[in-house]
Structures are given as C-alpha cells and as structure tokens.
Amino acid sequence: MTDPAIETHGLRRCYGPTVALDALDLRVEAGEVFGFLGPNGAGKTTAVKLLLGLVRRTGGDGRVLGRPLGDRDARRRIGYLPELFRYQPWLTAWEVLELHASLAGLPSGGRHAEIDRVLELVGIASRAGDRTGGFSKGMQQRLGLAAALLGEPALVILDEPTSALDPVGREDVRAIIRHARERGSAVLLNSHLLGEVERVCDRVAIVQRGRVVAAGALDDLLGESEVRIRVTGLPSDLAVLGAFGPIVEDDGWLVVRPLDPERIPELVAAIVGLGGRVHAVDPARRSLENLFLEVVRDAPSPGEPAA
Amino acid sequence: MSPRLVLVVAGLTVREIVRRRILWVLLALAVASVVLVGWGVDRLVTLARGQGSSEVEIRIGVSQVLIMIAFMFSFVLAMSAAFLAAPAIASDVESGTVHAMLARPLQRAELVAGRWLGLTAVIAGYTLVAGLLAIGAVGFVSGYIPPSPLVAIVFLAFQAITVLTLALALGTRLPSIAAGAITVVLFGLGWFAGVLGNVAVVFNAAPLAGLGQATRVLLPTDGLWRGVIYGLEPPLILLASVGRGAEALRANPFFADAPPPGAFIAWSGAWTILVLLGGIAAFRRREL
Numbered sequence: 238m239t240d241p242a243i244e245t246h247g248l249r250r251c252y253g254p255t256v257a258l259d260a261l262d263l264r265v266e267a268g269e270v271f272g273f274l275g276p277n278g279a280g281k282t283t284a285v286k287l288l289l290g291l292v293r294r295t296g297g298d299g300r301v302l303g304r305p306l307g308d309r310d311a312r313r314r315i316g317y318l319p320e321l322f323r324y325q326p327w328l329t330a331w332e333v334l335e336l337h338a339s340l341a342g343l344p345s346g347g348r349h350a351e352i353d354r355v356l357e358l359v360g361i362a363s364r365a366g367d368r369t370g371g372f373s374k375g376m377q378q379r380l381g382l383a384a385a386l387l388g389e390p391a392l393v394i395l396d397e398p399t400s401a402l403d404p405v406g407r408e409d410v411r412a413i414i415r416h417a418r419e420r421g422s423a424v425l426l427n428s429h430l431l432g433e434v435e436r437v438c439d440r441v442a443i444v445q446r447g448r449v450v451a452a453g454a455l456d457d458l459l460g461e462s463e464v465r466i467r468v469t470g471l472p473s474d475l476a477v478l479g480a481f482g483p484i485v486e487d488d489g490w491l492v493v494r495p496l497d498p499e500r501i502p503e504l505v506a507a508i509v510g511l512g513g514r515v516h517a518v519d520p521a522r523r524s525l526e527n528l529f530l531e532v533v534r535d536a537p538s539p540g541e542p543a544a
Numbered sequence: 545m546s547p548r549l550v551l552v553v554a555g556l557t558v559r560e561i562v563r564r565r566i567l568w569v570l571l572a573l574a575v576a577s578v579v580l581v582g583w584g585v586d587r588l589v590t591l592a593r594g595q596g597s598s599e600v601e602i603r604i605g606v607s608q609v610l611i612m613i614a615f616m617f618s619f620v621l622a623m624s625a626a627f628l629a630a631p632a633i634a635s636d637v638e639s640g641t642v643h644a645m646l647a648r649p650l651q652r653a654e655l656v657a658g659r660w661l662g663l664t665a666v667i668a669g670y671t672l673v674a675g676l677l678a679i680g681a682v683g684f685v686s687g688y689i690p691p692s693p694l695v696a697i698v699f700l701a702f703q704a705i706t707v708l709t710l711a712l713a714l715g716t717r718l719p720s721i722a723a724g725a726i727t728v729v730l731f732g733l734g735w736f737a738g739v740l741g742n743v744a745v746v747f748n749a750a751p752l753a754g755l756g757q758a759t760r761v762l763l764p765t766d767g768l769w770r771g772v773i774y775g776l777e778p779p780l781i782l783l784a785s786v787g788r789g790a791e792a793l794r795a796n797p798f799f800a801d802a803p804p805p806g807a808f809i810a811w812s813g814a815w816t817i818l819v820l821l822g823g824i825a826a827f828r829r830r831e832l
Contacts, residue, residue, distance in 0.1 A: 291646060309649045313649045319643040323644075327559075327564055341649065
C-alpha cells in the first residue's frame with residue numbers, strides 16, 4: 238500500500254502566545270488533488286511551511302510521503318510554489334529552473350529536456366532566455382509553477398497558485414493541475430478562489446483557527462441539493478411547506494434546503510395551492526462558496542477535527 | 545553536508561556578483577585607483593629626485609606611501625566584503641527567494657557554507673588581482689618592490705574574509721543593513737582598539753594593553769592588518785626597530801617589526817570557522 242502523501246495528527250505551531258495552527262489533522266492520499274481552504278489567518282501557510290520543514294512544530298506529528306516533516310529525502314520528491322514567489326531577478330527563467338533541477342538532484346542527463354517540458358507546460362517557453370527581473374507577476378507565478386512541477390514530484394504544494402493570474406492563466410493552471418494528477422502527483426492546493434478549487438479538487442478541508450472544521454470529498458460535502466423559487470402572493474404562514482424541508486427567504490426567493498430534486502413539482506404544486514404565484518424555479522447544488530461561508534461563520538469555536 | 549550542493553550555491557553566489565556587475569564595478573574602481581596611485585607615486589619620486597633626495601630615502605618614502613595605500617585598500621576591501629556578505633542570506637530571506645530554495649533537498653548549513661565559499665572566492669581573487677596591480681604599478685614607477693608582496697596580499701585577503709564571515713553570520717539573523725553596519729563598526733573599533741593597545745604597550749598602561757590584546761582575540765582583523773604591514777615594510781625600517789626609539793615605532797599603527805605569531809594566525813582561522821558555524825547554527829534555528 239502506498240503511503241499517504243500527507244498525514245498530520247494534531248499538528249500545532251505557536252508563536253509566543255499566538256496560536257498559528259492549533260491541531261491540524263489532515264490526510265492527503267497519493268495522487269489526489271486536495272483543496273486546502275480557510276479564511277485569512279486560519280493557518281494554511283503555516284501548515285504548508287511545517288510540512289516543508291521551513292518552520293518547526295510546537296506539537297503534534299506528521300509525515301510527508303512517508304517521511305518525517307522536513308525530511309531531506311521527502312523534499313527530493315516535493316515541488317513547492319510559495320505564496321510569495323520570488324526568483325533570482327538576475328537569472329533567466331531557464332537558469333532558475335536549472336538551479337532548481339540541480340538543487341533537487343534531478344539526473345543531469347534528462348535535465349535539459351525536463352526544463353523545456355515544464356517551460357512549455359506553463360506557457361513561458363518563448364521567454365526562457367529572459368531574465369526574470371523583467372517578468373510580470375503573472376509570468377513569475379508561471380515560472381514558480383514550472384519550478385514546482387520539475388521532475389514530476391510525488392507531491393506538488395501550490396500556495397495560492399493563481400493569485401497573480403488573469404482568467405486565462407487560471408484556466409491554464411486548472412489544466413496543469415489535472416495534468417499533474419494524471420501523471421500521478423498528489424496536489425495540495427491552497428487557494429482562496431473557491432470556484433477554482435471546486436473545479437479541480439477531489440477532496441477539500443476547510444481550516445479555521447488552525448483546525449479542520451470540515452473535510453471530505455466534494456460530492457459528499459456539496460451533495461445536498463436545494464431549490465430556489467421566486468414567488469409572490471404567499472400567505473405569511475408557511476408551516477405547510479415546512480414538510481419539504483427547512484425554508485429560508487432570501488431577497489424575494491424562497492430557498493428550501495435540502496430538497497430532493499424529485500420533489501420540486503410537488504413543492505411548486507403546494508405553493509400554488511397556497512395561492513402563491515411562481516415566477517421562477519432554480520434547482521441548484523450548494524456551491525463550495527456557500528459551504529465555506531456557512532462553515533466558517535457557523536463555527537465560532539473550533540469544531541470537531543475531521544480527517 | 546553535500547559538497548555538490550555547497551558548490552551549487554557557491555557558483556550561484558559568484559554568478560550573482562558577476563551578473564549584478566558588482567565585480568566589474570569593483571575591478572574598474574581598483575584599476576582607476578591603481579592608475580591614480582601610479583601617477584601620484586611617479587610625481588612624488590620625480591619631485592624627490594629633483595630635490596636631491598637619496599634613493600634610500602625615496603624607497604623608505606615610497607614604502608610608507610604603499611602602506612598607507614594598503615591601509616585604505618584594506619578599508620575599502622572590508623567595506624566591500626561587509627556589504628557583499630551581509631545581504632547574502634538576509635536579503636534572500638527578506639525577498640522570499642530562500643523559501644523556494646530551502647523547500648528543495650538543500651540544508652540550511654549548505655546554503656550558508658555555499659554562500660561563504662562563493663564570497664570568499666570572489667574576495668580572495670579580487671584582493672589578489674587588485675593587490676598585485678597596485679604593488680606592480682608602484683614598483684614600475686619607483687623601482688621599489690616590498691620584501692614579501694604575496695604575504696601582504698594573503699593577509700589582506702585573510703582580513704577581508706574574517707570581515708565577510710562576520711557579516712554573513714550576522715545576516716543569518718539580522719536585516720542586511722544592520723548586519724553590514726554592525727560589521728563595519730566592529731571592524732573600525734577593532735582597528736582603533738589595536739592602535740590604542742599598541743600605544744598602551746609603549747606607555748606601560750597594562751589594562752589598556754590588555755584590552756588591545758583581548759580585542760584582537762575577539763576580532764582578529766587588526767592583528768591580520770599587522771601581517772599586511774610586515775609584508776610591505778622594507779628591511780631598512782626593520783633595522784631601525786632595534787635601535788633607539790624602537791618602542792615609539794611600535795606604537796605606530798602603520799608599523800610592524802614581526803609577522804603575526806603562528807598561534808594568532810591559527811586562532812584567526814579558528815575564529816573564522818567558529819563564526820561561520822555560529823551563523824549556521826543561528827540560521828538553522830530561524831523561522832522562515
């Protein structure tokens with residue numbers, strides 16, 4: 238059986254009295270794309286730095302690619318795009334990648350071809366000979382992505398990989414992430430852009446105040462369907478509709494969640510029966526953004542850690 | 545520690561100094577200074593001969609000018625070493641470049657050792673080239689070649705390496721500006737304490753002399769500077785040191801009648817290694 242790409246138990250990091258990461262329980266399987274989400278200051282970047290050994294843990298334990306945190310052997314098989322991506326401005330893009338290939342210990346025979354491959358993959362092959370000091374932020378981020386993908390690492394850690402990219406660039410990054418998964422890499426994607434996470438991740442974990450407050454496969458987390466109905470002329474007492482599920486009024490829309498999509502005609506008939514005039518019916522699945530907001534708002538105190 | 549990775553970082557360091565044109569600027573300045581010095585010494589020698597000074601007097605004069613030049617060069621070298629080495633780790637941490645590098649299988653000790661090796665190679669090479677040029681130019685216009693020019697150059701380089709080691713080590717924990725400034729101030733204080741210590745020996749002021757000795761142990765730059773002078777001092781002046789007024793001569797910060805003792809040279813080497821190891825230990829504990 239292959240080791241999980243990442244496994245942590247109660248991983249903790251304090252800076253003096255400040256708790257940056259409270260007790261992180263995380264498990265990322267080999268070869269999956271894992272979304273690591275949370276509000277600002279939730280401890281995501283601290284967690285990533287702990288996994289790489291850039292910061293030491295205060296408590297708890299963890300393993301990356303079956304090795305202890307920060308292990309040199311594991312780092313040979315990790316690609317990392319830092320949140321603040323900066324590369325030597327006096328080197329060309331090609332030289333930056335050559336430096337990283339040599340630090341990573343890639344066999345010198347295939348290095349040339351591998352650098353060309355990742356440059357092509359992130360779409361900056363035509364700028365390979367230019368110094369990175371003249372690169373736009375988006376180009377630098379693409380270069381960082383290329384560095385993270387060098388040598389097809391078993392684990393790719395991307396900290397906000399699209400923060401400097403336009404919508405086209407973001408689409409490219411999604412394709413790159415899917416491509417990495419197809420080649421067998423596990424990807425830990427730390428991002429604020431929930432739409433993006435929703436489109437590429439197999440599983441997600443939401444952290445708040447240094448703890449995982451929700452985790453699981455996207456289909457399980459977002460599985461609950463809802464329906465939004467634009468309706469006028471309803472009586473104020475909607476108790477009869479309560480049988481379908483919890484009802485919320487949202488800016489002129491009636492929202493019933495959860496609701497089996499099969500029961501929508503029945504619900505509409507009941508509304509009409511009450512004298513309501515139905516203008517629109519919008520069956521929907523919960524978005525990751527909704528889930529995120531609910532979990533983060535509804536969890537003022539750290540919830541049960543989930544794996 | 546992997547020698548391959550240390551060399552990768554050392555090569556990167558040398559490439560950075562070359563690419564950022566720092567080395568070329570330093571070399572251009574050195575060449576300009578050598579031309580000026582050559583011209584100045586030439587004028588001096590011509591004037592002295594015109595006034596009927598003997599060749600011995602002229603040589604002694606030129607040797608003292610050369611020591612003054614070496615002193616100024618040692619100061620410029622120390623400043624360059626401090627300001628090249630202070631940001632070598634510090635600015636990579638400040639800019640975030642270091643995060644991507646240390647996420648690779650590169651140990652922090654290898655990063656610091658590689659930086660040190662690259663800087664040492666550049667500073668040593670630069671001292672050799674600039675030193676030979678200056679001594680050669682003075683020799684060409686005046687005919688005076690100091691007794692051991694290579695000894696002087698080796699001590700100059702050694703002094704600069706101790707300075708760069710200190711700046712690099714401080715830069716593993718401090719912002720680059722602070723590390724550079726502290727190093728330059730310490731270098732100045734070390735020289736000053738060395739001069740005071742020598743004066744104290746002449747006047748038998750024991751506590752002050754002890755302070756001078758202690759400073760040389762804590763920061764060997766001034767002691768190494770004595771090695772530079774010794775390499776440049778003509779034998780005639782050394783003869784004077786056994787005669788009358790020898791004590792007063794020893795108080796002169798531009799005079800040395802003996803090379804630094806072997807034990808001191810060994811200590812300076814050990815000091816450099818210890819400071820480097822201290823820097824590595826400090827950087828290992830740093831949170832990035």
